[in-house]
Amino acid sequence: MVRAALALAALASTAMAHKEWDPSALLSIDKLGEVEQVFLNFLEDPTQMRVAWVTDAESASDVQFGTSPTSLTQSATGNSSVYHYGFFTSAWQHFATMEGLSTASTYYYRVGDASTGSWSEVSSFQSHPGVGPDIPYVFGVIGDLGQTKYSNDTVHHVLANAGVQSAILAGDLSYADGDQPRWDSWRRMVQPLTSTMSMLAAPGNHEIESFFGLNFVPYRARFRFPCAEQCTSPTFPLYYAVNVGPVRLIVMNSFGNYSEGSDQLAWARKQFQSVDLSLTPWVVLMEHTPMYSSNIDHYDSGKPLLALIEDDIKPLGKRMVVLAGHVHAYERSHPVYNNTVDETGPVYVTIGDGGNREGLYDAWTQPQPAWSAVRKAEYGHGVLRANSTALAWEWHTITTDEPVVSDSFVRTL
Ligand SMILES: [Fe+2]
Ligand SMILES: [Fe+2]
Helix, strand or coil: CHHHHHHHHHHHHHHCCCCECCHHHHCCHHHCCCCEEEEEEECCCCCCEEEEEEECCCCCCEEEEECECCECCEEEECEEECCEECCEECCEEEEEEECCCCCCCEEEEEEEECCCCEECCCEEEECCCCECCCCCEEEEEECCCCCEHHHHHHHHHHHHCCCCCEEEECCCCCCCCCCCHHHHHHHHHHHHHHCCCEEEECCCHHHCCCECCECCHHHHHHCCCCCHHHHHCCCCCCCEEEEEECEEEEECCCCCCCCCCCHHHHHHHHHHHHCCCCCCCEEEEECCCCCCCCECCCCCCCHHHHHHHHHHHHHHHHHEEEEECCCCCEEEECCEECCEECCCCCEEEEECCCCCCCCCCCCECCCCCCCEEEEECCCEEEEEEECCCEEEEEEEECCCCCCEEEEEEEEEC
16 A cells, blocks of 8 residues: 555655755765766776766866775866856866776775865775776667656666666757756766776767857866867867777767768767777767657757768678767667668667656657667666676666666567
C-alpha cells in the first residue's frame, strides 16, 4: 500500500510542470567565492586531462594531482579570464591541463591557488583509458540536459551507474539562453559528475547565444574541449575528434557552417576517411540535430547534414552509431541508409530527453517509418559499451525515479 502510494506520488511529480532545480541547495555559503563548477574533460592526448573551474575573484589557476589522496605530487598551472556578454561580466573561468598521466588510473586532485592556499576539496577521477580495440569502455550519454529536477535526476542516474567511465553530451547544455548566471547554476548542478569524470559535449542551438554577430561566446569561454592549437583563436572550431578505448568519437557542430566547401565539412570527411579501425573498431558520431527523426518537432533539422555526409559515412556504417539530441524525446533507428533499413548503415539515436525545461516532444509522424525501431517521449539517458567485438547500447528511462532499461541494441563484428 505504502509502495503504491509512493509510486503514485512519483507519477504525480512526473506530471507536474517543470520546476527549475535550485542549485544553491548544494552549496554552503563558505564555498561561494572560492572554487566551484569543477569540470574535467579528455583531450586528444590520453596522458592529459583538462580541468576547468570558476572563482568569483581573480586568482591563480593551479592544480595539484597524484595517485594518492594524501600525496598530490604533480602540479600544473593554467590561466583564467572573464568574458563579457552585454552588461554581464562573468566570474573567473580557469583552465589547466594535467599532463603526464598514466592511462586507466585513479588520480586525486584539487584546484585553486597555491599562493593563497584556497583549494577545492580533493576529488578523484579515472584517467583516460588509453586507445585500442582491447580496452573496453563505457560512456554515459546525455542530451538536452537543462537544469530541472529531471536534469538533476539524469546527472545522478549516470553517476550512480558504476560502469559509466565518462560522459558525453549531444548538445543543449544549460538552457541559459542569454541569462549568464544560469551557466553557473548548471555547472554547479553537473559538478558531482564533472568533477569525477570527463564530460565531452557537442554544441547545440542553446549554446549559440549570439552577441554582436559572434556566436558561442559564453560556450567558448566556459568550455575547452579538444581543439588542438586552434584553441588560441577567439573563434576556434567547436568540432573535434578523440580516441577513447576502442572508440573514435567524432563531434560536429550542427550550428557551425558545414555547407559544401566549408572547413568543417572538409574536416569531417577527412575524419570519416581516416579512422583506423584496427585501433578503434567503433565510431561514434555526435552532433546535435537528428539526421533520422520521425518526431514532428524539428523534423527536418538534421536532413541538410545527412544529405552531405550520408555517403561519406556509409563505409563506416556497421561500425558507427550516430548520437543526436535537439528533439526532446528518444528515438532509435534500425541500421539505415537512404531511408531504407540496411544492415550496412549506421544506427541513429536521438537522446534529447535529458530533462530540460522545454519538456518532452510527444508528437510523432504517422505511420512510424520502417527505419524507426523505437520512439518514445520519456526522460532518460544512454549507456554505450564498446569492446573489440561489440557495441552495445541501452536507453535508461527515469520517469519512475528508478532507471529502467527501456531499449537496447548490440552490433557485433
Ligand atoms: Fe536543440
Ligand atoms: Fe534542446
